[in-house]
Amino acid sequence: MVKLPRAAALAAVLVTPVLTSAPVQPSTYIYQGTVHTVQPRASSLELITGVGFALRLVPMRAVAATRVERAGVAISLADLKPGDVVRADCRRTALGLVADRIVEIDRTAAR
Amino acid sequence: MTRGAAVAGLLVLIAAGCEKPLKPGDPVRGLSAAERDRFARGKVVFDSAFTPHTGLGPLFNSTGCGECHEDPAKGGRGDEVEVHATAFRGGVCDPLVQEGGFVIQQHTIPALKQALGIDSEPFPRSATGRAQRTTPVLFGRGLLDLVPDSVILSYADPDDRNHDGIRGRPNRSVDGRLGRFGRKAFVATLTEFNAGAFVAEMGITDPAQPTEENIGGKPIPEGVDSVPDPEITQEQLDLTDDFVRFLAPPTPARLDTAGRRGRELFSGLGCAACHIPTLRTGDSPVPALRHREFAAYTDLLLHDMGPDLADICLGLATPSQFRTEPLIDLRDAQRFLHDGRATTLEQAIDAHGGEAAGARDRFRALPPGDRAALTAFLKSL
Numbered sequence: 294m295v296k297l298p299r300a301a302a303l304a305a306v307l308v309t310p311v312l313t314s315a316p317v318q319p320s321t322y323i324y325q326g327t328v329h330t331v332q333p334r335a336s337s338l339e340l341i342t343g344v345g346f347a348l349r350l351v352p353m354r355a356v357a358a359t360r361v362e363r364a365g366v367a368i369s370l371a372d373l374k375p376g377d378v379v380r381a382d383c384r385r386t387a388l389g390l391v392a393d394r395i396v397e398i399d400r401t402a403a404r
Numbered sequence: 405m406t407r408g409a410a411v412a413g414l415l416v417l418i419a420a421g422c423e424k425p426l427k428p429g430d431p432v433r434g435l436s437a438a439e440r441d442r443f444a445r446g447k448v449v450f451d452s453a454f455t456p457h458t459g460l461g462p463l464f465n466s467t468g469c470g471e472c473h474e475d476p477a478k479g480g481r482g483d484e485v486e487v488h489a490t491a492f493r494g495g496v497c498d499p500l501v502q503e504g505g506f507v508i509q510q511h512t513i514p515a516l517k518q519a520l521g522i523d524s525e526p527f528p529r530s531a532t533g534r535a536q537r538t539t540p541v542l543f544g545r546g547l548l549d550l551v552p553d554s555v556i557l558s559y560a561d562p563d564d565r566n567h568d569g570i571r572g573r574p575n576r577s578v579d580g581r582l583g584r585f586g587r588k589a590f591v592a593t594l595t596e597f598n599a600g601a602f603v604a605e606m607g608i609t610d611p612a613q614p615t616e617e618n619i620g621g622k623p624i625p626e627g628v629d630s631v632p633d634p635e636i637t638q639e640q641l642d643l644t645d646d647f648v649r650f651l652a653p654p655t656p657a658r659l660d661t662a663g664r665r666g667r668e669l670f671s672g673l674g675c676a677a678c679h680i681p682t683l684r685t686g687d688s689p690v691p692a693l694r695h696r697e698f699a700a701y702t703d704l705l706l707h708d709m710g711p712d713l714a715d716i717c718l719g720l721a722t723p724s725q726f727r728t729e730p731l732i733d734l735r736d737a738q739r740f741l742h743d744g745r746a747t748t749l750e751q752a753i754d755a756h757g758g759e760a761a762g763a764r765d766r767f768r769a770l771p772p773g774d775r776a777a778l779t780a781f782l783k784s785l
Contacts, residue, residue: 345585345597345604
C-alpha cells in the first residue's frame with residue numbers, strides 16, 4: 294500500500310524538519326497552521342498545527358528580516374489575526390523557532 | 405453474439421445480482437490477496453488493547469480502537485461518549501490546545517493519577533462550549549476519503565443561491581485543507597483522522613504525531629510516561645489505516661413496498677438535499693476503491709442545525725453547524741445524532757433544526773403510515 298509516502302508527506306509538512314542540502318546549515322522547519330495568537334510587540338506568534346484531533350501549539354518568533362506576506366504583498370506581523378491560516382518557514386535557534394518567512398494561505402486554495 | 409457468449413454474459417449478470425450482501429465489518433469487494441492480508445493484520449492492531457507499558461496514556465479515552473468501535477463488528481459504533489471543548493469568541497474558534505483541548509480525555513493511567521490526583525483531564529476554564537460525542541461507525545470511510553474535493557464543493561451553496569434554504573459550507577482543517585472527517589468535518593484525510601485518533605483517544609504517539617497530549621495545558625509530570633515516542637511504528641499505523649480504509653459500507657437491505665415509499669419520501673421531503681444518496685470515489689492506487697459509486701447519504705458539508713443541537717465550534721464550523729452525517733449502517737444504530745441524545749429515528753429527525761427545519765416539518769406533517777415508511781427505509785441502510 295501507499296500509506297508510507299502519504300504519512301511521510303504529512304509529517305514533513307506538519308512536524309518534521311526538512312533537511313537542507315548542506316548538512317552544516319541549520320534545518321528548516323515548515324509549519325502550516327492556524328494563527329492562534331499574535332503579539333507584534335514581542336514579535337511572536339503561535340500556530341495551531343496537528344494531525345487529526347491531536348492538535349499542537351507551535352510558538353515562534355519573528356525578527357526584523359522576517360517577511361510576512363498576504364497575496365504576494367508584504368504586510369506586518371500585526372496584520373495577522375487569530376484564525377488566519379499561514380505557512381511559516383522557520384529555523385531553530387537557541388531562542389527557539391524563528392520564522393524567516395510567513396505567508397498567509399488562501400483557505401480555498403489550500404492543499 | 406454466439407450462444408456461448410450469451411450464456412456467459414447471463415451468468416455474469418446472475419452472479420452480480422446474487423452477490424452476497426456485505427455485512428458490517430466486511431472488507432470492500434475486489435481487494436487483492438495482499439490487501440486482504442493487510443486488512444486482517446490491521447484488524448489485529450485495531451483490536452489491540454494498550455497498557456501503560458505499551459504506551460497507553462497518560463491521558464486516554466480508550467485502551468484500543470476496537471474497544472469503542474465494536475458494534476455490531478470491529479469498525480462499528482460504540483456506546484462510549486467522549487467530551488470535547490472549545491471557545492467561540494468574535495467569530496473565531498479556539499480549540500483550546502493551551503488548556504488541553506479540544507478532546508478532553510476521560511481517563512488517566514495510574515501513574516498520572518498518583519502524580520496529579522486526577523481521574524480525567526481537567527475541563528478547560530476558557531471553554532464556551534462543551535460537546536458529547538458518540539463513537540461513529542467507520543464503515544465506508546475509505547470511500548468517503550476518496551470523494552474528490554471538487555465533488556464536495558459542487559454541493560456547497562453558502563449564499564443559498566438556489567433559495568432552497570440549504571446552505572452547505574465546507575469546513576477546513578487547521579492548515580486550510582478541505583475537511584471531511586469528524587462530526588464537524590474538521591479533518592482532511594482518513595490517514596490523519598486515524599493517526600490523530602491514536603494520540604487523542606489512546607495517548608499512543610505515532611510517527612505522524614510523535615508528541616503526547618498535554619495535561620490540561622501543563623506538561624506531563626516527570627516519570628509518568630517512560631515509553632519512548634513514537635509508541636507505535638509506522639507499519640502498525642499503516643496497517644490500522646488499511647483496515648479502516650478497506651471497511652466496506654454494509655449492503656443496504658432489499659426494500660419492501662413500505663421501504664420504497666420511504667425512499668421516495670426521503671427525496672420528496674428534502675432530506676436528500678444534504679444526505680446525498682450516492683457519491684463516487686475518484687482515483688486511487690487501490691482498484692477496489694477506485695471510481696466506486698456507493699450509498700453515502702452525505703454531502704460532507706456543514707449545515708446549520710439550529711440552536712438546540714449547538715455545542716462546540718471547530719475550524720470554520722460554528723457551534724450550530726454540523727457535517728451531514730453519512731447514513732451508513734443505520735440499521736444497527738441504537739442511538740442517533742452526534743451526541744446520542746435520540747433513541748429512535750423519529751426523535752432524531754424531530755431534533756433537526758436550522759436548515760433542516762423544513763424537511764423536519766414536512767416529516768412531522770406526514771400521516772403515520774408515511775412516517776413509518778420513511779423510518780423503514782432508513783432502517784434498511
